[in-house]
Amino acid sequence: YTGRSTSSTNTMAKQEKAQQAKDAFVTEITARSQDFSQWYLDVVRKAELADYSPVKGCMVIRPYGYAIWELIQKALDARIKATGHVNAYFPLFIPNSLLTKEAEHVEGFAPQVAYVTHGGGEELEEKLVVRPTSEAIIGTMYAKWIQGWRDLPILINQWANVVRWEKVTRPFLRTTEFLWQEGHTAHETEAEAEDETLEILHLYKDVLETEMAVPVVEGRKSESEKFAGALRTYSIEALMGDGRALQAGTSHNLGQNFAKAFDITFQARDRSVQHVWGTSWGMTTRLVGAAIMVHGDDSGLVLPPRIAPYQVVIVPIGRDNWRDTVLPRALEIQRELAGAGIRVTLDERDERPGWKFSEWEMRGVPLRVEIGPKDIEKSAVLVARRDTREKHSVPMEGLPSRLLQLLDDVQTSLFARATQFRDEHTHRTSDYAEFKQIMEGRPGFVIAPWCGSAECEAQIKAETQATIRNMPMSGSTPSGKCIRCDNPARYEAWFAKAY
RNA sequence: CGGGAUGUAGCGCAGCCUGGUUAGCGCACCUGACUGGGGGUCAGGGGGUCGCCGGUUCGAAUCCGGCCAUCCCGACCA
Numbered sequence: 001y002t003g004r005s006t007s008s009t010n011t012m013a014k015q016e017k018a019q020q021a022k023d024a025f026v027t028e029i030t031a032r033s034q035d036f037s038q039w040y041l042d043v044v045r046k047a048e049l050a051d052y053s054p055v056k057g058c059m060v061i062r063p064y065g066y067a068i069w070e071l072i073q074k075a076l077d078a079r080i081k082a083t084g085h086v087n088a089y090f091p092l093f094i095p096n097s098l099l100t101k102e103a104e105h106v107e108g109f110a111p112q113v114a115y116v117t118h119g120g121g122e123e124l125e126e127k128l129v130v131r132p133t134s135e136a137i138i139g140t141m142y143a144k145w146i147q148g149w150r151d152l153p154i155l156i157n158q159w160a161n162v163v164r165w166e167k168v169t170r171p172f173l174r175t176t177e178f179l180w181q182e183g184h185t186a187h188e189t190e191a192e193a194e195d196e197t198l199e200i201l202h203l204y205k206d207v208l209e210t211e212m213a214v215p216v217v218e219g220r221k222s223e224s225e226k227f228a229g230a231l232r233t234y235s236i237e238a239l240m241g242d243g244r245a246l247q248a249g250t251s252h253n254l255g256q257n258f259a260k261a262f263d264i265t266f267q268a269r270d271r272s273v274q275h276v277w278g279t280s281w282g283m284t285t286r287l288v289g290a291a292i293m294v295h296g297d298d299s300g301l302v303l304p305p306r307i308a309p310y311q312v313v314i315v316p317i318g319r320d321n322w323r324d325t326v327l328p329r330a331l332e333i334q335r336e337l338a339g340a341g342i343r344v345t346l347d348e349r350d351e352r353p354g355w356k357f358s359e360w361e362m363r364g365v366p367l368r369v370e371i372g373p374k375d376i377e378k379s380a381v382l383v384a385r386r387d388t389r390e391k392h393s394v395p396m397e398g399l400p401s402r403l404l405q406l407l408d409d410v411q412t413s414l415f416a417r418a419t420q421f422r423d424e425h426t427h428r429t430s431d432y433a434e435f436k437q438i439m440e441g442r443p444g445f446v447i448a449p450w451c452g453s454a455e456c457e458a459q460i461k462a463e464t465q466a467t468i469r470n471m472p473m474s475g476s477t478p479s480g481k482c483i484r485c486d487n488p489a490r491y492e493a494w495f496a497k498a499y
Numbered sequence: 500c501g502g503g504a505u506g507u508a509g510c511g512c513a514g515c516c517u518g519g520u521u522a523g524c525g526c527a528c529c530u531g532a533c534u535g536g537g538g539g540u541c542a543g544g545g546g547g548u549c550g551c552c553g554g555u556u557c558g559a560a561u562c563c564g565g566c567c568a569u570c571c572c573g574a575c576c577a
Contacts, residue, residue: 028511028538037570037571038570038571041569041570045510046510052568052569054567054568055568056568056569108576111575111576112575112576133577162577164576164577166575166576166577167500167574167575167576168575168576173577174576174577175577178577180577235577246577247576247577248577249577250577282577283577284577285577286577315536317535317536318535318536319534319535320534320535322535350535351535351538352534352535352537352538352539353535353536353537353538354535354536354537354538354539355537355538355539356537356538357536357537357538358537358538359538370536372535372536373536374536375536382536499576499577
């Protein structure tokens with residue numbers, strides 16, 4: 001932000017001045033096209049979504065950012081409950097010995113774990129792990145709670161914070177501490193666990209697409225990318241505005257791995273004693289980052305109405321005594337809209353209208369209602385859309401239903417726009433030279449045949465920085481050779497450079 | 500964790516190289532007035548242990564060391 005003109009002369013034409021002020025503002029947020037990463041950080045800070053704390057990698061989620069998270073949470077929680085799950089809460093601390101019970105699990109998480117070694121002024125006999133995820137503690141409890149097949153399934157979710165000591169952090173996308181929900185279920189059969197894993201995956205996709213207007217690809221993770229200790233991991237993957245992919249949710253079929261490590265057994269219908277089949281799945285505050293990076297533009301945040309803390313902002317406009325003439329009418333409209341179930345705020349601060357317009361645009365409010373003397377005369381208001389920036393006069397009569405309809409339109413068109421962008425940035429090739437060429441820069445997804453070997457996967461990553469995001473279940477089985485080697489292709493894999 | 504950069508008021512910066520009154524500027528903020536349909540004008544005002552700790556010096560924002568945090572580029576992850 002370079003600041004406005006320091007000149008106090010009145011010689012500058014009014015228009016010129018306005019333009020200069022506009023330019024000055026525009027520089028307040030780095031242009032998205034110019035530096036996506038800096039743009040993202042600017043939006044997070046200027047829209048007051050989050051702020052840095054004194055602890056490395058730990059952010060403060062500010063009220064506006066938290067409100068977005070709460071709306072995502074609410075939508076997700078409702079779906080989790082509607083599918084028969086219940087919420088509970090497990091402890092933050094896990095005895096180190098429990099984490100180490102599942103070999104792959106501990107190997108995967110050990111480097112990222114924070115420990116508590118002292119308490120009450122004394123060194124602890126056994127250090128405590130600050131949970132990076134809760135399989136260990138929940139598995140331990142399930143072992144106590146499950147005796148016979150009638151105790152199954154157990155379908156528990158928890159909303160919690162977890163800590164992973166990340167080397168590189170970014171607000172929302174990767175923080176040392178983050179908020180999430182983690183579901184942990186136990187089942188009688190392998191098939192049931194697999195059904196559960198996929199049901200949740202579909203549920204996650206629905207939340208992203210319906211609530212957040214973010215299109216995602218559902219698929220299975222490769223061995224190297226799967227969750228530490230899982231049998232199979234599935235994910236939903238979204239494409240950000242800079243052409244990089246973001247894992248937006250994961251669902252794991254744990255098989256009997258954790259059941260065996262934690263002795264979670266039950267007596268089956270045939271009287272035999274068996275280990276349960278487990279799943280775990282989670283989505284995190286990272287989703288807020290996804291919403292920013294998928295929909296945002298040069299002016300800042302663009303929020304899909306369903307996760308917008310304010311869906312409509314009313315900006316009163318007027319002369320001299322506007323507080324007496326315009327404000328009462330604006331308050332009336334606010335009440336009317338709130339009564340129709342619209343999340344609405346009225347900006348009655350003593351600022352100039354243009355200033356307010358820009359501010360609320362930066363904060364991504366989907367619709368702005370302007371009301372001034374001219375509108376009152378016509379018994380109408382001006383409605384401006386954040387996504388298209390169109391501005392129309394709309395009669396006050398029937399305003400709530402008209403706005404509800406517009407909010408739907410915005411939600412739909414944001415999804416359509418994001419889907420189009422994703423599709424335009426999804427390529428398909430079976431030629432490695434072409435693959436490498438496409439992967440220069442930030443192209444989005446590249447669909448390519450893969451033999452399934454970890455070696456090819458690692459080589460491709462080393463040579464192009466691209467990783468296998470997942471292998472969609474809907475993908476056809478390819479007939480030719482692997483993109484990199486001469487072995488027959490077994491999977492259709494979606495590659496991308498990822499966050 | 501390696502390579503690079505940065506840290507001075509809420510934000511953006513100057514000052515540092517060459518140590519020396521009371522640390523400066525723009526925006527933002529506060530008070531008042533005029534204004535008000537895309538970031539307005541005038542007048543007056545408040546706000547800073549110069550990231551933290553230590554060293555050198557008569558004297559440190561400035562020189563030296565350590566630490567912390569942030570950003571960018573790589574290796575690891577939601």
